[in-house]
Amino acid sequence: MTATLPRKAHFDIPAGVIYLDGNSLGPLPKGAAERAAHVIQSEWGNELIRAWNSADWISLPKRVGDRIGKLIGAPEGSVATGDTLSIKVYQALAAALKMRPDRKVILSDSGNFPTDLYMAQGLIRTIDRDYELRVVKPEEISQAISGDLAAVMLTQVDFRSARMHDMNAITKRAHDAGAVMIWDLAHSAGAVPVDLAASKAEFAVGCTYKYLNGGPGAPAFIYARPDIVEAIEPALAGWMGHDAPFAMELGYRPSMSTERLRVGTPPIVQLSILDAALDAWEGVEMADIRSASVALCERFIQEVESRCPALKLASPRNPDERGSQVSFSFDHGYAAMQALIDHGVIGDFRSPDIMRFGFTPLYLDEEEVARAAEILEKIITDELWRDARYQTRSRVT
Numbered sequence: 001m002t003a004t005l006p007r008k009a010h011f012d013i014p015a016g017v018i019y020l021d022g023n024s025l026g027p028l029p030k031g032a033a034e035r036a037a038h039v040i041q042s043e044w045g046n047e048l049i050r051a052w053n054s055a056d057w058i059s060l061p062k063r064v065g066d067r068i069g070k071l072i073g074a075p076e077g078s079v080a081t082g083d084t085l086s087i088k089v090y091q092a093l094a095a096a097l098k099m100r101p102d103r104k105v106i107l108s109d110s111g112n113f114p115t116d117l118y119m120a121q122g123l124i125r126t127i128d129r130d131y132e133l134r135v136v137k138p139e140e141i142s143q144a145i146s147g148d149l150a151a152v153m154l155t156q157v158d159f160r161s162a163r164m165h166d167m168n169a170i171t172k173r174a175h176d177a178g179a180v181m182i183w184d185l186a187h188s189a190g191a192v193p194v195d196l197a198a199s200k201a202e203f204a205v206g207c208t209y210k211y212l213n214g215g216p217g218a219p220a221f222i223y224a225r226p227d228i229v230e231a232i233e234p235a236l237a238g239w240m241g242h243d244a245p246f247a248m249e250l251g252y253r254p255s256m257s258t259e260r261l262r263v264g265t266p267p268i269v270q271l272s273i274l275d276a277a278l279d280a281w282e283g284v285e286m287a288d289i290r291s292a293s294v295a296l297c298e299r300f301i302q303e304v305e306s307r308c309p310a311l312k313l314a315s316p317r318n319p320d321e322r323g324s325q326v327s328f329s330f331d332h333g334y335a336a337m338q339a340l341i342d343h344g345v346i347g348d349f350r351s352p353d354i355m356r357f358g359f360t361p362l363y364l365d366e367e368e369v370a371r372a373a374e375i376l377e378k379i380i381t382d383e384l385w386r387d388a389r390y391q392t393r394s395r396v397t
């Protein structure tokens with residue numbers, strides 16, 4: 001049975017706020033605070049260390065991984081959770097390079113999120129100076145896939161512009177060239193339909209605090225294609241990736257599943273919150289999320305373009321080439337976004353001039369989207385952004 005959207009009753013969103021930043025930090029799901037309180041007071045407080053067994057903390061990383069897997073087309077047991085996305089990028093890349101020892105080039109694009117590129121640069125410095133990170137423009141990726149690549153590492157949906165790569169086509173091209181494919185799904189999981197199994201990509205990684213609403217610092221996830229798992233040599237060979245952590249063996253012997261990409265003790269409180277957050281996805285089809293998301297994005301673009309001609313669309317106009325976010329460029333984008341937030345519409349800003357708006361059909365409807373555009377029109381037409389309080393940049397934009 002498909003659930004009707006939106007499901008606002010699953011979230012605690014402050015009254016008077018139109019939240020268009022679920023692409024950056026999802027809102028608080030109902031039940032998350034209660035679950036955290038239960039884990040802390042009852043499980044940790046009363047059960048103490050027994051809770052690893054009695055409350056089944058030990059299997060929580062896998063249970064949560066399987067719930068995420070359902071949203072990204074990954075089979076049971078193929079998604080491990082924990083650590084941060086940056087670490088998962090490092091692990092996937094290190095494993096990919098080991099799989100192609102005779103090749104020395106990693107291909108990525110200039111639209112990628114900086115930490116993905118930084119992790120690649122750091123890995124290269126650690127292992128061998130002969131390796132090269134080749135970064136081309138997003139639209140040049142297909143032509144840049146050549147026979148010397150060890151790995152192609154891309155983020156499917158661009159965090160700035162929402163431009164979306166064709167996952168199946170690029171993966172096929174990478175494989176035809178003999179390269180290992182790594183997808184970062186930070187802006188895809190819970191945002192657009194993904195069929196990882198069908199894509200045949202070797203690795204995928206993502207975070208859970210954006211569209212999956214797991215809360216600030218929620219654990220990341222990593223997928224490895226089941227048929228390659230046993231050949232993966234984990235660069236971070238932690239005890240939680242060991243085949244038998246409590247055998248306390250002196251030598252590392254990896255688990256025979258994706259669990260080998262886990263590192264250390266899982267963050268149980270944060271994982272529990274994420275588990276509660278995933279309740280909002282029960283019975284939801286990603287195809288329904290997608291059609292609602294396209295409708296919300298189209299409506300917003302149409303409203304903003306007719307009301308605020310000074311703003312220029314910085315996302316692809318064709319919905320098939322766009323994720324679940326819309327960006328506009330405006331010279332005074334930072335100040336305008338601060339003014340907008342002050343007026344109850346929360347989006348965010350990315351350098352140099354991008355006003356970013358995320359659309360999340362789980363808790364947003366068209367009426368709110370139209371209202372947000374109306375408020376934005378007032379900020380721009382009346383130049384409310386000129387107020388001195390909107391000019392100073394905070395550390396987080």
Ligand SMILES: *Cc1c(COP(=O)(O)O)cnc(C)c1O
Nearest residue numbers: 084085086113155159184186207
């Ligand atoms: C949000 C995001 C990150 C953040 O990484 P963390 O380690 O969770 O801070 C990394 N990569 C991409 C593509 C992102 O969108």
